[in-house]
Structure formats: structure tokens, C-alpha cells
Amino acid sequence: MMNQEKLKAWIDSGTPWIWLNATAVSICLIMVVGVLGLVAIRGTSHFWPGKVMQMVYKNDDNSAPKTLIGEHIDTSLMSVAMAKANGHVMAENEDKLVQFLMKTGNRDLTGSDFGWILERNSKNITYPKELVVIERREWGNFYGNLLSLKENGNVIAEGDALWNKVNEKLTTSLAIFEEIKKLEKKEIGAVNYSLERLRLQEKSLQLKNQLTADKEKEISAEREILNTEYKKFQAQLTELYQKGRTISVVAKIDNGSELEIPLSKIVRIYQPNSMSVIDDIGFYFTKFSEFLTDDPRESNTEGGIFPAIFGTIMMVIMMSIIVTPFGVIAAVYLKEYAKQGVITRTIRIAVNNLAGVPSIVYGVFGLGFFVYILGGNIDQLFFPEAAPAPVFGTPGLLWASITLALLTLPVVIVSTEEGLSRIPKSIREGSLALGATKFETLWQTILPMASPSMMTGLILAVARAAGEVAPLMLVGVVKLAPTLPLDGNFPFLHLDRKFMHLGFHIYDVGFQSPNVEAARPLVYATSLLLVAVILVLNLSAIIIRNRLREKYRALEG
């Protein structure tokens, strides 16, 4: 009786509601921590070498049992009814169906990297030490056993000596590959670039009717030099390719068929089951640094994401250079020069609200106005020789940066203005009273004092720009850019080039790639990197802001 009254009082007091409200906070916290944790765990585990299992697998039909080699990726449970509906035969005593997702690799031989298998049909699971995983430049991973090493078709190593020999030869082969890459990208790339510039120069002279015989001779002489250079590099390249092709490993996959893989197609060979924890850690860091510094392979699903990191940074720097002065000037105008009243208030509200305008709208504006109108006109005026190929009349780094600068402008304006309004009036008046002009007051007292808030604004702008994808899809991002926007060819910074971007990389690889399953770990790793960058930026903005607040509190006090 007593308890019932107490219960009624408890309900009437509204305490259950408070608890439910508390639940909402907890759920939000769990969601944030959960998402961050999910990305962190999946992102970091990508580089850890998974152990490779070997098993005897027997299909439900009466086919003979076969050996299966692969990495266990995922497990899924299915209810009995579902399993039956999907055509699996279920025994009386089974209450669920357990399936494993196995990465079996060898896409060139079997057609797919991944496959679902039934747990109940897998027997004798072992982890043989001699199993190798070969990371290839094409066709994904190879899983199986090494048989021999061949040079020009003759076996040069077998048995116990094989593993060391393979590693030794692979080191040379990788060195050759590096050399080829350098030749192709740097040397030949530079020659090609010069040739293209020469062609444009010629065409431009032609358009202006200034192509005299002298000039023509000059150009063709220059072209001759470049062509010889090109031939020289080409010869070197052919030689290197031939050298790389001579050695190959012979390996056997689980169904017994043999495969010869040229060393030039191999990135890495390892025996995951014989690696110690220290080896694993070493492997982890090699993979991680490859991820940060290498180019993508296999339509972005393997290898590194360096061009995307580089593109993101370039874009963000360009954007900062544009947005900071304009944002600060606009804020200074609004706060210091404009007459305060209805108009400034309206402008302030408008600027504030621009931050809430969907980013895709900025993308549409950027594409229509910057790319087609501005870019198109720039092309007509300054690059008639490149027609019909557009130079600036197509999405590119410059337009992406300007579009994002426009997008983040409100952030900088609002933040700077807030900083300006925090500066006590006494400081301004003191400076003016001492005879300084308004500009001197601004330049020497107010702006330095407001600089941390500008910094905060800039950091927030950078964080927003780094994570923004939708507008970039319209104004300059591509899935694979052959060249970086910054290189050794004059004029070094190529604002007209398209670039790769971390956020777009995630979208593209996760949703547009033909082999999503294989790409997924890489997408998690990329996400982790992006999240980490953005969290660090945001946290530093918050810290700067808090410090600033305390500083002014002291001033006011």
C-alpha cells in the first residue's frame, strides 16, 4: 500500500521523464562514441595481417570435399526458416545457420575474391605456416603455396632455399619498379608536358598570325630535341620492363591449379601464419605508410591514397588563401565601419543563414557561374590555342577552392565578428585617444587581439571544407587524377587540373567501385584518416576559443 503511493508520487513528480531525457543524452553519447569507435576499429584493423586458414570444405551437394584457403572476414547468422527459404537443407537439431565470409583471392582464376561458406561444412581448419599471400598489382591478392622461382623459364630455386631467394629477387624487382615509375611519371611526363606546351605555343602563334618561318624552325628544333629525349627514355623503359619480366614465381592455389606470376606484378609476398607479433607490427606500419604515401591501385581499391590526401590539402590551402582575407574584411566592415542599424542586422542574419544553405547549392552555383561562365570566358580570352579542349572552362582545383571559399565564408565572418565584438571598448577608445587613426587602431591593436578568433574561424572553415563532398562533385573532383596539381613542370601549380579528394574517395570507392567488398577496408581506413583530421581541427578550434574567452574575461575584469 505504502509502496503504491510512493510509486504514484514518483510518477507524478515526473522523475521517469527526467530519466527518459537522460536516456536521450546517453543514446547520443553512445552514438557518437560508437561511430567514432567503429571507424577507428575498422580503419586501423585494415593494415593488420590476417591469418590465412586452410580447411577441407564439402559442399551440400554430393561433390567431393575440396581444400579451401582464405582469410575469414565476417560471420553471419541466419534463422532456420530463412535458411530454408534460401534453399539450405537444415537438420532437425540446428537452430541457426552460420555462414563465413571468406576472402579467397585469386580473382583471375576463380572469378571472385570473396565467397560465403557454411560453417558446418568446413572441417580440419588449420593454419599452415607455409601458406603465402601475394599482393599483386592486378587481380587482387593471391592465396596459396609457393612452388618454385623461375628465371627465363628455368627453375632457379625450390624447396627450403625458395623463400629467401624469392624475397631477395623481389627486392630487386621492386627497385626496378620504382625506377620505371620515376621514369614514366617524372621524366617522360615532363617531356610530354613540354611537347604539349610547344604544340599550344605553335597554335597560339598561328592564331595570331605570327608564325614566321624562323619561329617555326625554332619550335621544330625544340621538338626534335624533346623527341630524341623521349626516345631515349622510352628505350630505357623498355629495357627496364624486360629486366623486370624475366623472373617469376610459380605457385599453387587451393584447387591444385598452378599459376606463374611475374615478379614485376608483385607488390609484396608474406607468410602471415609464420609471422610473429613483432613481424605483424612491422607489417602493419609498412602497410600504413604505403597507405599514406602510395598511389592507388586496382581502380582505387588497393594501395595508397596519397593523391587524395595531397588534393585535399591543396584544395584546403587554396581555399584558406581566398577565404581568410575576404572573410576578415567583410567582418571588419560589418563591425567597425558599417553604420550599425537595420541594414547591418539584416546582412548579419543573411550571412549567418548562408551557413545553412545546402552545400550542393554552392556546387550548382560554382559549376554554372565559375566553371561555365567565368572559366568559359577565360578560355576564350587567354587560351584560344587550347580549343576545343577547355582549360579553365571545366571543373578544376581553382573553381573548387573558390566555391568552397564561398561556402565557408560565413564561418569566417561570424567567427571574426565575434572576436571583434569581444574586444573591450576601452581598448579601442584608448588607442584613438592616444591619437592613432582608425586604421592604426585596427591594424595594431584590434586585429592582433582578434587574431585567435580569426584562427578559430579559419580552422572551422578548413574542417568544413575538408569534409565537404557534394559541391566538389560538381566543380572539380575526380575519381582518379593522373597528375597532381603541384609538380615540377612550369608553372608548377596547375590550378586548372582536376584533383582527388578524401571525402569523394570514400564515396567513390564505397559506392561506385565494382568490387565494394574488397574496397571496404580501405574506405574505413580513409574515413578514419578524414575523421581524425577533422576532429583534430575542431578540437583545436574549441581549445583556441576557450583560451580566448578566458583571456578577455581577464581583460574585462
Next chain:
Amino acid sequence: MENSSSLYQQWRLVKDSIARYGVIAGGMGVIIAVVMIFFYLLYVVFPLFLPASVEHKVSFNLPEKDAGKTVLLDMEEQNELAARFTDQGKIVFFKISTGEVISTESIKLPEGTRVTSFSQGSPTKDGIEVYGLSDGKAVLLKHKFDVTYNQNQRVISPSLSYPMGEEPIELDASGAKINAITAQIGATITTVVAEAGTAIKLISFEKEESLFADEASVNKTESLIDIPAGGVNKLLLDKDGSYLYVVTNNGSLLFYDINDKSSPILKHTEKVVEDTHKITSVSFLNGDLSLLIGDSSGVVTQWTKVRDKDSNLVLKKIRSFTVSKKPVIEIKSEQRRKGFMTLDGEGNLGVFHSTSEKELIKEHVSQELVKSALSPRANGVLLQSADDKVVFWTIDNEHPEVSFKTLWQEVWYESYDKPDYIWQSSASNNDFEPKYSLIPLVFGTLKAAFYAMLVAMPLALMSAVYSAYFMAPAMRQYVKPTIEIMGALPTVILGFLAGLWLAPFVEENLAGIFCFMLLVPLSVLLFSLLWEFLPAEIVKKVPEGWDSALIIPVILLSGWIALSSSLTIEDWFFNGSLREWIKINLGLGYDQRNSMIVGIAMGFAVIPTIYTIAEDAVFSVPKHLTVGSLALGATAWQTMIKIVLLTASPGIFSAVMIGLGRAVGETMIVLMATGNTPVMDLSVFQGMRTLAANIAVEMPESEVDSTHYRILFLSALVLFAFTFIFNTFAEIIRQRLREKYSSL
């Protein structure tokens, strides 16, 4: 010394004013640039709503007047040359700018024969003309305008060719005159339909490439169709030569399936005009999926073939246009769009568009018009009047397919059995009818926003209330930035997780998820009840305001229980699969990437926005109000509901508005977490396509300044205006609130 000092002083002042004007110019510039976004969008959208116009260019006398009466006028793409086909089998090519005759060709008319019928096949697909003669024979010919460039000068030269040979081919062995004829030429099959003597003859010539012989042999198939009651007025073959339409003199339309050339099947007969009226002109609409029929009362009706209930092909009238009060003399269809042009008995030129049902142009040209040609680009028209004058008008008609109706109302599209809202902007073929209804997209946008708000609103507002009012300051100090950091997470990552992790996870554990939603509040209430009745010593160990930390394990535990019992629940209550159960019992299909996923993911993105603003509003409710309430004996919750929430309600309202604005414009999450199909379906298990995602998907492929491009800009403008208005509204409310607080 003094001099330099005063110079310095002057320099200081100069610098000051330079800075002043610099800053003013810069500041104004930035603000103008920002305003320009709106005006630029408007500027691109504006031409959609401009009316079409015609302009008179030249007029001249009919070229080669003696070559006979005109049976067909035709123009080439550049509006430079035209051809006039006459009833004497002559073809006159002339310049449009002057009327100067370039050449006159003539078909081979055997002695003593004359032309008795003529028709033109689909102009878009290897146009073909056919002359039916009085001796049961026919001549098929094609005319072409070849464009060559001679020193950057465009030269257009006309030519004629005879696909079936220059000699007339025999269609009727008895030699009866051909009263009506039509032909269509395909890659291997040429089909000719002619009314001669006592029947309609359907004759097809199939070229068979032989491996051994150099010359291809021609296979002729012939079949007969009875002449319908009332007699044949006109015969029409669609561009593939698979359907035949016979127009009779008494106003009926017969529709044959002639895919099998040896046995034509009559699919449908329909009286298409009233008894008192007569059919005066007939034409296919571009694409040959529907027919335009003009009658003597000046009305043009559009008939398209659709499948009826028993999936038989039948003809259905989908719309009509009142062109004038006099008979419609000629209908000419555009070759790239679904527009058409009419000549009426009062000498008016009319330009219409079928999908948008708009009358774009009505212009009086002369007393009586006879024949006309519409340029392939639909930017010029050549008109021959009864007094043997020819006039050339240019047409400026860029975006006829857009009207209020096409964007916002149900439209009856070709081959559809009823009017519908459809967004389908492009297809691979040229004669596709673009479907620009924004309704499915707006619907999708609102649906996504609705589900997102359904998730975000309770969570964010309840969190805000709790952390602003009940939470211990020590905990709030960490909780607030943590939730705010949520807002900084790139949406592309949320979208990726939603699409590739959450969607499969939810699909696999559907029952568990629903169970979780039920279990969490229950278990929390149970726990709080237990807590209440726990001995005071234990309760006191947890400082006040740390409840939410206390609940975390409870939630995690109930989540774990819910998810791990997912399979069992499905087995016990839903025959093993909740998805199947929903499909069978509720009739809802299950998309893996559905509204629920979008709701959760976008809710996640919107929570911090709502939370921050609402929390600020609640937190800054003046303390004396709450303290007063508590002192009067109200409980904390009563104070919250009756005092704090009421005072802060404008702030909370504006928080919700800003959150809604964000949900409406969010792109990446919906792009990645839904299937992006523009369906109109309220089901929580189906996806959608939003305005923003649609722009992201279609913008890169849309042609600059095309109607599609401008409509995408229009949807961007809609988004811009929508969010801008919402945000401004919310901002004004917030400012009011701030003033109110400061006065309290």
C-alpha cells in the same frame, strides 16, 4: 623636420582613408557576391518561363510555280535550304534566304501515269518519301542535304536517292491507282502500305545478304487488309514499321500490329472525332508513340497506345488542344521534342507542346495557308500560302516542355495508362519524352527530412533539456562538446557508414532493432524505479545529475539483449524472417537502403544542430524563474515543463527549424544511404530521391543551358529559398527571444 612630420601625418590620414574605402569596398563586395548567388540561380532559371516568339524573316514567290501543287515542304537543319515536293513528281530545292531555285529534280513517271498519292515517312529516322502512281506502282525516294566544309565555309548540297531503285515498283498487279500510300525504311526491311483497288496492301521487302552472291536478294512479303468502312483517308506507319494506323474518312482510327508482315492484326478501332466533324490532318508526335489528330472543328487530340487491363494494346486519348474554330489544315511535329505546329483554316500558325499542354505561339500569317515545313531544330518555319507566297519565320522556343503543370501536377505521359507524377529526365534515345515532375523529388526530400526529424527531434530536444537543466555541470562540460563534435563529422562518412554498415546490419537484425526501440525505454524506466527504491546509501554515492552516465550500461545491456535475441524473435513470431512477414502481412517491400536508414543517419547529422541551439535556449532561461518555481513547491520536472520549456519554446522552435533546413539540404547521406529511385511511397522500408541528391547525380551530365540544366538550377533555387527562409525565420525568432531574456 617639421615638413617631414606633417608629411607623415598626411600619409597617416591617407592610409586611414585608403583603408576605410578598401574595407568598405571589400566588405560590400563580399556581401554582394553572396547575394549574387541567389540572383545567378534566378538568372539561369528565368529563361524557363520566357514565352516563345516568332519573327518574320523573308517572303518570296513560290519557287517553280509551274512544277505543280506542293505536297510536301521540307527544310534542312541549318535553315538554309528547303525542298518542295510537287504533285507532278518534281522536287524543287531552293534557298530559304531568297527563294532562289538551286535545282529541280524529277522522278521517273512512266508515260501516261500521274501521281495519285504521296506521303512522307518519319523524318527523324532516315526520312523517306513515297509517290503512289495511277498505274498501281510507286516510287520510293530519299532526299538528303549533305554538309561539306570548303575553307571553313559551310556548303550544303541537296541530293536524291532511290532506295528501291529509280524504276517504279509494282504494288498492285491489276494496275489500279494508288489512293493512299505510306512507307517506312529500316535497316533490312522496307515496308510499303498502299490502298489500291479493293484492299489495303501491306508489302514488305526484306534484304537478305547472301554469303556467296555479291548482290543481296530481296524477299517480298505481301498481305491484304480490308478497306474499312468509310474509306481510307490516310495511312501511317510508325518508324519501326511495326504498327500501322489507318485513318478513315468517317472519323475512325484503326490500329494494326504488323510485326508479322504476313498477318497483320487489328488491335483496336476507335472513333476519334465526333460524327459531325471530319479528320482534317494527322501526324505522329516525335517518337511515333502517339498520333495527333486534327479535325474540322479546330481541335487537335493526342492518342497514344497503352496497355489496358488485359494488357492489350489500345489507343487512348490523353489530351486535346483547341487550336482554332476552323479546321486544322496541317500538323507538323518537331523532330527532337514533343512539340508540334499547326496551320488552321484562318491562316494562323500555332506552336504547341504536348507534355506541357502549352500553346506557345499563335500568330496570324496570311489569309489562307496551304503547306508548311518545320525546321529539324524547330527554330524556323516555312509557310506556303494559298496565293503562292512562301514566308520564312524564325521561332525562338527554347523551353516549351516546362509549365507549372509539368513541374507540379500530374501529367499523362505517352504510353502511360494514367496521369502520374514522374521524374525521369533523360534516356539514351532521342525521341524520349522527358518527365520533369518535381513532386517525387520534393516528396522524397520531405520524406527523408521527416524521418530524420523523427529520429533527431526527440533525441536532440530531450538531450538538450536534460543537459541544460538536470545534468551535473562537471558532466555537461564534456557532454556538450562531444555532441557538438557530432556535427563536425563529414556527412560523407555518415553516409558511407549508413549505406555499407548500418543498412546491411539493420536488414540482418530487423527484429532486434525494433525490439531495441521498445526495450530501451522500458528497461530505463525499470532501472529508474529500482533506483528509486534502492537504499539511500547506494543512491547517494552517485552525485546528482550523473543519471545519464548511470544509464549507459543499461542501454548497452538492453541493446545487446535485443540484438542477440533477434533471430529467436524472428523465429517465434514472424516465421523466421520479419522482412518476409512484413511483405506478406503488410504488403510492404523491403529495400536495404530505406527511409529508416536515412532517418537514423541523417538524424545523427541533425541532432547536434538542434541540440546546440535548443540547449542554449534552455540553458539561458533566467535562473530566478526556475528558482522561484522550485521555491513554490513545484518539482524539478514540473518547473521544466511549465516554466523552462514555455519560456524557451521559441528557441526550441527555431532549433527545430534550423535542423529541418539542414535535413532538407543534406546531400551525401541520402545519396549513399538510399537507392535514389524517385518513387512516391510513404513506406519506411522504401528509399527515395531527394532534390539535393538528384542535383548531385544529374548535374554533371546535364547539357549546359538545356531545359534539364535549368530545371536542376530551379531545384537548387527551391532548396536555397526554402532553407534561407526557414533559417531567417528561425534567426529572427531567436533574436526576439534574446531580447526577451535580457528584459526578464
